[in-house]
Structures are given as structure tokens and as C-alpha cells.
Amino acid sequence: MSNLDRKITDDFSQYTVRKDLVSEVKGNALVPSYVLEYLLSKYATTTDQESINAGVKRVRDILADNYVHREEANLIQSKIREKGRYQVIDKVQVALNEKLDRYEATFENLGISRVVVDSITVDKNPKLLVTGIWCMCTLVYAYSGDRDEVPWRLHRLMPVQMSHDDRENYLAMRAKFTAGEWIDLLMQSVGFNPDLFGDRAKLLHLVRMIPFVERNYNLIELGPKGTGKSHIYSEFSPHGMLISGGEVTAAKLFVNNANKQIGLVGYWDTVAFDEFAGKAKKADKALVDIMKNYMANKSFSRGTNVMQAEASMVF
Incomplete structure (x- = not known):
């Protein structure tokens, strides 16, 4: 372990x-790398090899027992009911259900929604x-017989990614590193060995990384392909969206005129387009015009309203 690694381990012991x-524990689970890194930081942060091996096994067991594959959603729902x-x-x-004055959760892979969440958890x-x-x-099954109520109850929720910004601690730790050390730390944080560059x-x-912070x-x-251009936008952060193939519509990217719902630029810090150019690509002139105006003026118009957004774009 290098001197910098020791310094990082001491100053960022929990992170x-x-x-x-990461590659050892991922297997066939379609979980972003930042989620796996979060779990590993909880169970395999020591420098002792035996403890690391035990932590890796713990993370593997957690993924095997608890990760929900979409095709197994009905099976998991059945397990919740039976157990x-x-x-x-x-x-x-x-999302807030204003009609019932309560927060309700939707589980993406499990395929259930309207699960009541208490205000403390949301805060x-x-x-x-x-x-x-x-x-x-931890989900509990409690069928009440009322057809208007879902039987799912949220008993406990623990984030497995950063759920809030610890900016003060980050800035305090920055003061302990030189500029060169900090650059090497950032390189390591995205999976590169700084000694090779x-x-x-x-x-x-x-x-x-600039589009994530500016x-x-x-x-x-x-x-050329295979040089890692798009990897950081799909795996590095939960605040980036990678559009594979570069194909997207104005409604999905900016705003849908039918329901007035804002598109990707309103929800993500960075929207990246993979393989955006090529002879086989056909440019939508209307979309290109909107994108040019958005990138120049930070605003766009669809219909009668002019809207603003802060998402960066990467091609």
C-alpha cells in the first residue's frame, strides 16, 4: 500500500x-458500480485480507439473497407474502400523494407502488x-381486505448509495491533501491507477467529471470505441444518464407537449450520448435546433412556454 493509499484510508475511513x-462481487446483478462500492465500503474497508474476504462474501450473500431481478419480481412478491x-x-x-397527504414509494424492479413511507425517512x-x-x-405483507389499500408495508429502509451530500466533511478533508495528491485521489476514485498516467x-x-459539478x-x-469514453457517465454517479446509441426524441429530452412533463434535462446533472455520430445516424433537425439553443442559452421552448434547466450535455 502506497503512502497516499494509507492517507486516504486514514482520512476517509468510511468511504x-x-x-x-467490484468486479468480483458484481456477478450477473444489474447493479451500478457505485452501489456495489457503497456496500463494499461498509463491509470490506479494512486492510486486513481476512476481513476483506469476509466482507466480500457478505456483500455477495446480500446480493444473492436480496437483489431483485425484474424477471423474479413475482417470486419475490410471493416470498414477502408467504414469509x-x-x-x-x-x-x-x-412521491407525495397530495390527495391522501402521504408519501408513497415505487420499487423499480419489484414492480410495486403506493407503498406508504413515513416523513422521517423522506427527510x-x-x-x-x-x-x-x-x-x-424490509417489506412487510399485511393484507387488510380493503381493495383500495396495497398490502405492502415499508418496515425499514437503508440507502445503499450516498443519500445526502456531506460537503463540509469533503472540504475539510481536501485541506489535508496537496494538489497532486488530490488529483491522484480523484483518478483512483474513478478506477484509474494514477501511476500509469x-x-x-x-x-x-x-x-x-466536470459536467457533474458544473x-x-x-x-x-x-x-475510437472501447476507450472508456462513456463508462464514467453510466457507472460513476447516480446523477448521470447515458443514452445508448445516441437516439432520443425532443419529448424525452426536453418536454412532452402532450402532458407538459419535463424531460431528462430537468432530472439529471449530466445527459450523455453514446455513439452520437455516424453515417447511419439521421439527425432530427428540430431536435438539433432545440439542443443548440439549450446549450447556448440554458433554456428551450416547446409550444408556448420557455423553460430552463441545468443539465450538462456530453457527446
Whole structure:
């Protein structure tokens, strides 16, 4: 372990994780890397190899027992009913039901909705109301006979990704590192070995992270396939959206004129387009015009209203 690694482990003891362990535990679970890293940071953060092995096994067991595959949703629902309660890992999003004056959760893979969530849980995890977060939840089955009520009850919710910003601690820790050490730390945080890169190459890789922290920062990166251009936008952060193939409509990206619902630019910090260019691609001129105006002026118009958004775009 290098001196920098020791320093990182000491100062960020609750947030460090060995990147090479992620591929070991992922298997066939369609879970983003940042979720696996969060679990590993909870159970495998020590430098002792035996403890790390035990932590990796614990994370594997958690995924095997609790992760919900979409095709197994009915099976998991049955287990909850038969056992009375069951623990699941799923992406959960919460919305306020103003008619009933309560918060209700939707479980993405499990396929259930209208699960009542208490206000305290929402206050502790505000991102539940925005894009949703991956959580480990204990669900209880309690059928009351009332057809208007769902039988699912949320007994416990524990986020398995960062559910709030700890900015003060982050800034305090930054003061303990030199500029060079901090650049190397950032490189390691996205899975690169900084020892293999020169100063210029490090900065070029870190440029990919700017759209996550700067509003309306637009970036284009040219290069051959398989060079990791899109990886960071799909795996690094829950605040980025990668559109595979680069195909998207104006309604999905900006606003749907039929229901007036704002599109991706209203919900994500970064919207990235993978394989955006090519001879086989056919550009939608209306979409291109809206995108040009949005990137230049941070606003767009669909119909009669002019709207603003802060999402960065990456091509």
C-alpha cells in the first residue's frame, strides 16, 4: 500500500473501497458500480485480507439473497407474502400523494407502488423524492381486505448509495491533501491507477467529471470505441444518464407537449450520448435546433412556454 493509499484510508475511513473487488462481487446483478462500492465500503474497508474476504462474501450473500431481478419480481412478491416480511435491494422513488397527504414509494424492479413511507425517512433521504435511490428495504405483507389499500408495508429502509451530500466533511478533508495528491485521489476514485498516467493525461481524464459539478457544461469527446469514453457517465454517479446509441426524441429530452412533463434535462446533472455520430445516424433537425439553443442559452421552448434547466450535455 502506497503512502497516499494509507492517507486516504486514514482520512476517509468510511468511504474507501478497493476498486478491484467490484468486479468480483458484481456477478450477473444489474447493479451500478457505485452501489456495489457503497456496500463494499461498509463491509470490506479494512486492510486486513481476512476481513476483506469476509466482507466480500457478505456483500455477495446480500446480493444473492436480496437483489431483485425484474424477471423474479413475482417470486419475490410471493416470498414477502408467504414469509410475512422480506428484505430486498431495489431502486426506490418516492412521491407525495397530495390527495391522501402521504408519501408513497415505487420499487423499480419489484414492480410495486403506493407503498406508504413515513416523513422521517423522506427527510433523512431527500434524494428519494428526486431521482430515487438504491436501498435495502424490509417489506412487510399485511393484507387488510380493503381493495383500495396495497398490502405492502415499508418496515425499514437503508440507502445503499450516498443519500445526502456531506460537503463540509469533503472540504475539510481536501485541506489535508496537496494538489497532486488530490488529483491522484480523484483518478483512483474513478478506477484509474494514477501511476500509469502523466500529468496531462490525468487532467484529460478528470475533464470527464466536470459536467457533474458544473451546470450547463457541454463537452464533446472524440475517440475510437472501447476507450472508456462513456463508462464514467453510466457507472460513476447516480446523477448521470447515458443514452445508448445516441437516439432520443425532443419529448424525452426536453418536454412532452402532450402532458407538459419535463424531460431528462430537468432530472439529471449530466445527459450523455453514446455513439452520437455516424453515417447511419439521421439527425432530427428540430431536435438539433432545440439542443443548440439549450446549450447556448440554458433554456428551450416547446409550444408556448420557455423553460430552463441545468443539465450538462456530453457527446
